[in-house]
Amino acid sequence: MLFSAGWIWATLTAPILLFFGRIVYNVLFHPLRKFPGPPLAGATGLWKAYKEVVLQQNLGQELLELHKQYGDIVRISPNELHFGNPTAFHEIYHHTKRWDKDDELYNVTGFKSGSFVYRKYAQAKAYASSGTERREVLMPMFSKKAIQNIEGLVWQNAAKLASAITKMNASQQSIDLLYAFRSFTLDTIMSFTFGNNIGALDAPQFRDPLILGMDATLPALPVLKNFSWVRQLTYAFPPTLVMQLLPNADAIAPRVYQVRDVIHRQLQAVLNSPEKLEDAQHQTIFHRMLDARAWRTKVVPNMTELHDEGFTLVFAGSNTVADTLVMGHWNLLRKPALLRALREELRTVWPSLGGAGTRPGLADLEGLPLLTATIKESLRFIPSGVSLTRVVPAQGAVIGGQHIPAGAAVGMGILHVHQSEDIFENALDFNPERWLPGEHKKENLEHWLVPFSRGPRACFGVNLSMCELYIAYATMLRHFDMGLDGTTEEDMRWRECIAVCYPRRHLHAWCRPAEA
Numbered sequence: 001m002l003f004s005a006g007w008i009w010a011t012l013t014a015p016i017l018l019f020f021g022r023i024v025y026n027v028l029f030h031p032l033r034k035f036p037g038p039p040l041a042g043a044t045g046l047w048k049a050y051k052e053v054v055l056q057q058n059l060g061q062e063l064l065e066l067h068k069q070y071g072d073i074v075r076i077s078p079n080e081l082h083f084g085n086p087t088a089f090h091e092i093y094h095h096t097k098r099w100d101k102d103d104e105l106y107n108v109t110g111f112k113s114g115s116f117v118y119r120k121y122a123q124a125k126a127y128a129s130s131g132t133e134r135r136e137v138l139m140p141m142f143s144k145k146a147i148q149n150i151e152g153l154v155w156q157n158a159a160k161l162a163s164a165i166t167k168m169n170a171s172q173q174s175i176d177l178l179y180a181f182r183s184f185t186l187d188t189i190m191s192f193t194f195g196n197n198i199g200a201l202d203a204p205q206f207r208d209p210l211i212l213g214m215d216a217t218l219p220a221l222p223v224l225k226n227f228s229w230v231r232q233l234t235y236a237f238p239p240t241l242v243m244q245l246l247p248n249a250d251a252i253a254p255r256v257y258q259v260r261d262v263i264h265r266q267l268q269a270v271l272n273s274p275e276k277l278e279d280a281q282h283q284t285i286f287h288r289m290l291d292a293r294a295w296r297t298k299v300v301p302n303m304t305e306l307h308d309e310g311f312t313l314v315f316a317g318s319n320t321v322a323d324t325l326v327m328g329h330w331n332l333l334r335k336p337a338l339l340r341a342l343r344e345e346l347r348t349v350w351p352s353l354g355g356a357g358t359r360p361g362l363a364d365l366e367g368l369p370l371l372t373a374t375i376k377e378s379l380r381f382i383p384s385g386v387s388l389t390r391v392v393p394a395q396g397a398v399i400g401g402q403h404i405p406a407g408a409a410v411g412m413g414i415l416h417v418h419q420s421e422d423i424f425e426n427a428l429d430f431n432p433e434r435w436l437p438g439e440h441k442k443e444n445l446e447h448w449l450v451p452f453s454r455g456p457r458a459c460f461g462v463n464l465s466m467c468e469l470y471i472a473y474a475t476m477l478r479h480f481d482m483g484l485d486g487t488t489e490e491d492m493r494w495r496e497c498i499a500v501c502y503p504r505r506h507l508h509a510w511c512r513p514a515e516a
């Protein structure tokens with residue numbers, strides 16, 4: 001006999017013994033065993049997976065309750081601690097803390113490189129470009145001055161957005177603002193990144209297949225995040241096989257590959273016709289990344305690295321801005337007095353809609369106190385509860401006054417800062433006024449506005465985001481008299497899928513032309 005009964009028995013029982021052995025270690029011997037938390041969470045990572053994948057709960061939101069029960073530090077996985085006190089946010093994401101990103105969250109299979117997924121700061125010799133250098137090379141493209149140069153591009157897309165909405169309104173349709181804003185931000189980030197976009201704003205009812213495809217992939221992300229073996233499987237096999245392996249694969253897999261294909265084609269087009277770089281209206285990431293002088297090593301990234309970076313920037317830079325606009329509009333549309341005040345303020349710099357040359361510049365918009373305050377409050381409401389985990393370095397660390405051992409994954413969701421009652425009075429009220437200067441206002445509120453995170457791995461799309469937010473808000477408020485079309489609190493319940501997902505009916509609004 002090729003295999004003895006004993007051998008088969010050992011093969012079958014070994015994984016089970018390992019599993020239970022691991023649980024015993026996690027409970028009795030793990031360096032984090034003394035930290036409080038749900039007992040099952042400390043025993044196995046399956047607790048988190050069960051919450052996020054099976055129950056489809058927003059762990060970030062549930063943690064608000066868990067912190068009340070267990071205190072400022074909660075063990076939410078055998079090797080992961082979540083912090084609830086806002087001061088810990090500034091300790092973890094401090095500019096001096098060059099801690100690695102955690103594999104569990106950032107090891108996105110299919111991305112070997114890319115600004116978002118680089119885990120380490122130290123320049124690995126094997127790679128032409130480490131995360132540190134990549135940031136240095138790309139960041140000038142995202143500076144305030146560079147973004148001022150592409151203001152025209154953002155206005156152009158905002159005008160397309162307004163025109164598409166006007167047409168839909170003329171045919172008696174209310175607007176799916178989630179897809180409308182995602183189309184606006186997707187076209188904008190693609191033009192910015194590649195000097196070309198897919199024309200999402202031209203799609204009927206803002207339902208471009210790429211917008212639908214990106215949305216359809218979101219519910220798969222908690223699965224990929226919690227089960228690394230599913231991640232490996234997704235990319236290790238050909239698409240046809242993956243389709244047979246994944247639950248609901250018929251719907252999800254083709255769209256995942258569709259997104260990859262579109263970006264790949266864009267990149268190929270630029271690489272095949274370098275003269276396109278000269279034609280582009282502004283410097284694209286490929287101008288920058290293909291310029292050997294920009295790199296310390298004088299070696300430009302290879303095709304895969306360029307592809308990964310393009311993909312990263314498109315994903316990082318589209319839904320995030322759109323989701324901020326959605327949350328802001330949902331709150332604004334329920335506050336008619338605020339809407340009126342904003343429109344009046346806007347008219348001071350944009351008195352008439354008549355033709356080119358009448359619209360304000362970005363700098364004019366930035367000078368409007370109420371609009372600025374509304375954007376800040378929208379950013380405070382950004383639906384983001386995912387814990388941005390970092391790995392505590394070899395010497396250990398002190399966070400929230402407690403010693404945290406080396407190797408622990410530590411993190412915090414942004415909503416734990418933004419919903420803190422200690423910092424923001426009536427934190428769950430959308431109240432832009434809190435950002436206006438006034439006698440009794442709390443000092444230094446800005447310190448606690450952290451939608452883009454902080455520290456050495458903070459978002460470098462801040463200036464681009466702010467430019468898009470100012471111009472999109474101004475366009476919507478100046479062009480339209482908006483009113484909700486039946487959207488309910490229930491509809492607006494979002495699901496944390498690393499990015500945010502709205503499983504129910506999206507935010508819909510009637511957008512009737514405003515007085516010119």
Ligand code: HEM
Binds near residue numbers: 115116312382
């Ligand atoms: C309102 C809009 C946005 C929000 C709220 C936002 C938020 C964030 C946050 C919280 C992080 C840190 C994530 C982490 O630690 O894992 C981040 C990183 C990043 N964001 Fe944004 N983002 C926005 C827009 C953009 C835009 C427009 C871009 C442009 C392409 C962008 C590109 C990136 C990149 C490349 C990173 C990774 C940086 C690194 O790790 O070195 N983001 N963003």
